[in-house]
Amino acid sequence: MSEWVEVFLNGPGVIVITNAMENSAVVDEATAIFDAVIEEQRTTNAGGGDHFAKPGANDRIWNAAEKHCIASPDNFARYFGNVAIGLVSRAWLGDSYQVTAQVNRVNPDGAAQMAHRDYHLGFMTAERLQQFPTHVHRLSPVLTLQGAIAHCDMPVESGPTLFLPYSQAYLEGYVTCAREEFQDWFQKHHVQLPLNKGDAVFFNPALMHAAGPNVSKDIYRMANLLQVSSAFGRAIESVDRTRMSQLLYPVLLDAQEQNSMSAAEISSAIAACAEGYPFPTNLDNDPPVGGLAPKSQAALMHELLEKRVSAEDFNAALDEQASRKRP
Amino acid sequence: MDQQSIAAERCKRTWMKADSGDFEAFKAQVAQTAREEDWPNASAVERNVLIYDGDNVRDMARCPSAASN
Numbered sequence: 001m002s003e004w005v006e007v008f009l010n011g012p013g014v015i016v017i018t019n020a021m022e023n024s025a026v027v028d029e030a031t032a033i034f035d036a037v038i039e040e041q042r043t044t045n046a047g048g049g050d051h052f053a054k055p056g057a058n059d060r061i062w063n064a065a066e067k068h069c070i071a072s073p074d075n076f077a078r079y080f081g082n083v084a085i086g087l088v089s090r091a092w093l094g095d096s097y098q099v100t101a102q103v104n105r106v107n108p109d110g111a112a113q114m115a116h117r118d119y120h121l122g123f124m125t126a127e128r129l130q131q132f133p134t135h136v137h138r139l140s141p142v143l144t145l146q147g148a149i150a151h152c153d154m155p156v157e158s159g160p161t162l163f164l165p166y167s168q169a170y171l172e173g174y175v176t177c178a179r180e181e182f183q184d185w186f187q188k189h190h191v192q193l194p195l196n197k198g199d200a201v202f203f204n205p206a207l208m209h210a211a212g213p214n215v216s217k218d219i220y221r222m223a224n225l226l227q228v229s230s231a232f233g234r235a236i237e238s239v240d241r242t243r244m245s246q247l248l249y250p251v252l253l254d255a256q257e258q259n260s261m262s263a264a265e266i267s268s269a270i271a272a273c274a275e276g277y278p279f280p281t282n283l284d285n286d287p288p289v290g291g292l293a294p295k296s297q298a299a300l301m302h303e304l305l306e307k308r309v310s311a312e313d314f315n316a317a318l319d320e321q322a323s324r325k326r327p
Numbered sequence: 328m329d330q331q332s333i334a335a336e337r338c339k340r341t342w343m344k345a346d347s348g349d350f351e352a353f354k355a356q357v358a359q360t361a362r363e364e365d366w367p368n369a370s371a372v373e374r375n376v377l378i379y380d381g382d383n384v385r386d387m388a389r390c391p392s393a394a395s396n
């Protein structure tokens with residue numbers, strides 16, 4: 001989809017895919033899983049703080065991808081076995097991308113965020129930004145694709161994300177973003193679209209954006225924020241992908257057997273779960289053979305799935321590979 | 328250009344300062360308007376945001392030649 005490459009690069013910088021989640025029961029089941037995680041975090045006081053928001057206004061689930069997969073590998077498979085997510089991630093980042101997810105539920109009275117850019121350089125102070133040369137400012141947006149899946153209908157009063165289209169292509173944007181005249185311009189000229197449950201938004205992480213204020217009486221605005229990383233970047237979260245892969249494999253094996261997921265859907269699910277890139281590795285134990293890269297975790301999963309290897313044998317192969325890659 | 332000004336120009340190009348960036352250039356950048364004809368796969372353009380229909384996207388994903396367009 002070269003159209004999307006240009007949208008993100010020099011075009012408006014943001015797209016909505018309506019009905020990106022074809023099966024709304026899958027979204028509802030995931031919502032119930034996330035609600036339960038939030039409830040548990042509240043009772044145990046886990047979860048910690050948040051950037052860009054005051055405490056209490058919202059509930060966060062960090063590393064929602066792993067928590068989702070642990071709570072229900074089956075729902076994870078149907079949720080991320082989504083060719084739309086695969087297509088847009090591949091368009092912007094190329095192969096071997098890596099998915100992390102963070103759930104954000106903004107509750108009634110939740111305030112708007114300050115307009116910002118996202119990870120990597122978007123999370124730095126003006127001071128820190130000056131320690132990276134200009135070509136790295138150009139590089140940062142290419143390392144991530146930002147996305148969000150709407151878990152409920154989001155009328156404007158519930159505060160769906162505010163965007164300033166075309167702002168991602170402004171080279172000095174990381175250093176100027178917090179400056180008063182740029183913030184004022186964002187306040188006056190941002191756009192905001194209502195979303196329906198199951199819609200997805202994807203945008204260049206350098207686009208100026210902010211969660212809107214939730215002025216509704218009773219809408220708990222839940223979105224699953226996807227942060228998709230380039231194979232060549234460092235993802236924002238550490239995720240136990242070996243554990244996730246072990247949980248997901250039997251589900252995919254069964255789906256393949258029953259023909260309940262297409263090959264492309266299985267591929268998208270694997271990409272959201274397994275480590276997609278073979279490096280970093282331990283070259284003593286896991287050397288490139290004949291100049292070719294060693295196998296990635298995702299490649300191993302594809303290969304053994306194709307051979308219909310049992311979950312038990314897959315687990316053994318996965319552990320063996322993980323131990324070879326350890327320093 | 329003498330050696331000193333070459334070095335100064337080069338430094339300006341390769342490093343940002345806290346006051347880098349021109350507000351007028353920023354306003355011109357974000358004043359653009361998306362035209363539907365430039366984005367043939369989009370089903371609509373709403374307030375400069377491109378809207379794609381999920382069913383079309385799934386069709387494109389199924390058809391490799393469309394996906395590479």
Ligand SMILES: [Fe+2]
Pocket residue numbers: 116117118209
């Ligand atoms: Fe953000």
